[in-house]
Amino acid sequence: MIEFVFATDDAARVRFAFSPLWELVHSLRVLNEPARHALHLPWVRSVRPRTRGFETLRSLVPSAGYIPDFLTPPPATPLPDFAAELATVRATPPDVVAHELGRAAESNPALWPLVAEPERVLAEICELLEGFWEAALLPYWDRIHDLLEGDVLRRTRALAAVGAEGVFADLHGAVRWRAGTLTVERPWDFWAELQGRGLLLVPSVFVWPDVSVMVPPYQPMLSYPPYGVATLWETRPAAPPDALAALIGRGRAHILTALATPASTTELARRLGVTPGAISQHLGVLRGCGLVTGQRLGRRVLYQRTRAGDMLAGSAQ
Numbered sequence: 001m002i003e004f005v006f007a008t009d010d011a012a013r014v015r016f017a018f019s020p021l022w023e024l025v026h027s028l029r030v031l032n033e034p035a036r037h038a039l040h041l042p043w044v045r046s047v048r049p050r051t052r053g054f055e056t057l058r059s060l061v062p063s064a065g066y067i068p069d070f071l072t073p074p075p076a077t078p079l080p081d082f083a084a085e086l087a088t089v090r091a092t093p094p095d096v097v098a099h100e101l102g103r104a105a106e107s108n109p110a111l112w113p114l115v116a117e118p119e120r121v122l123a124e125i126c127e128l129l130e131g132f133w134e135a136a137l138l139p140y141w142d143r144i145h146d147l148l149e150g151d152v153l154r155r156t157r158a159l160a161a162v163g164a165e166g167v168f169a170d171l172h173g174a175v176r177w178r179a180g181t182l183t184v185e186r187p188w189d190f191w192a193e194l195q196g197r198g199l200l201l202v203p204s205v206f207v208w209p210d211v212s213v214m215v216p217p218y219q220p221m222l223s224y225p226p227y228g229v230a231t232l233w234e235t236r237p238a239a240p241p242d243a244l245a246a247l248i249g250r251g252r253a254h255i256l257t258a259l260a261t262p263a264s265t266t267e268l269a270r271r272l273g274v275t276p277g278a279i280s281q282h283l284g285v286l287r288g289c290g291l292v293t294g295q296r297l298g299r300r301v302l303y304q305r306t307r308a309g310d311m312l313a314g315s316a317q
Helices: 008-012 020-032 034-050 055-059 083-092 094-105 109-115 119-161 166-167 242-246 252-256 265-272 276-289 307-315
Strands: 001-004 175-178 181-184 192-193 198-204 211-216 219-226 292-297 300-305
Touching: 008 242, 020 034, 020 055, 020 083, 020 119, 034 119, 055 109, 083 119, 094 119, 109 119, 119 166, 119 198, 119 265, 166 175, 192 252, 242 252, 242 307, 252 276, 252 307, 265 276, 265 292, 265 300, 276 292, 300 307
Parallel strands: 001 192, 198 219
Antiparallel strands: 001 181, 175 181, 211 219, 292 300
């Protein structure tokens, strides 16, 4: 059991970010045990032919248990890019690499030879990370990125409106918030007062169905599956209710139904199998009716249902 005790300042310092490198590392866990991560089987089937030759990398990420922490540095910015994160890994001191590889070797003795040459091994690992990113994650990053951004937008608004309790209430079944203490069910024990360090929340599609925790001396961090992760690999959402389609038209009803989770124009076009131009036209009408709203995040605009849109979509179910 993990327990983080919040002071008043810590509740105000809860922040969100997501990490391409975190996704990569946890996707290796999915490849190593796909049956336990059945939601991602479409991705596994697609990338498996392109991911041979990464045995060393996969050996560092067991199906369960400890992963060397230098592989997953806490994101330094809300929207990090893969190159910047990889540079952070490359800068890991050799003694840290050796120590963490040694800890991993305690459960996987095949890793012990790596401990003696941390600088060479780190360079090899970084090359493998870059190759795996290009083969297995980069082709799908836009859709993953949209889902992660949507979750951050949703929970940031909950934090502003309700506070920490509103964020943690539906984060994950293993996470509980009570009287200023965050409890996370994990197969190991840790207790700490955050003492002004706050907590970094990192949504991750590949951490599903679990959560993952990083504790001091690193920045305290909790990674969890984002809202709507079950839609990630679907090619077409379920048909909207007939009543909703009759009221606003089937195309707009499809969009309103799909926006149960925030999404960009490009992501909606992919999921619905229509052109981005058609999506933009429908979104313009829905925005004019007060049923959806858009928020710019970086170079993208993420759309989500308003309260009126939620009520309309829900009443038609």
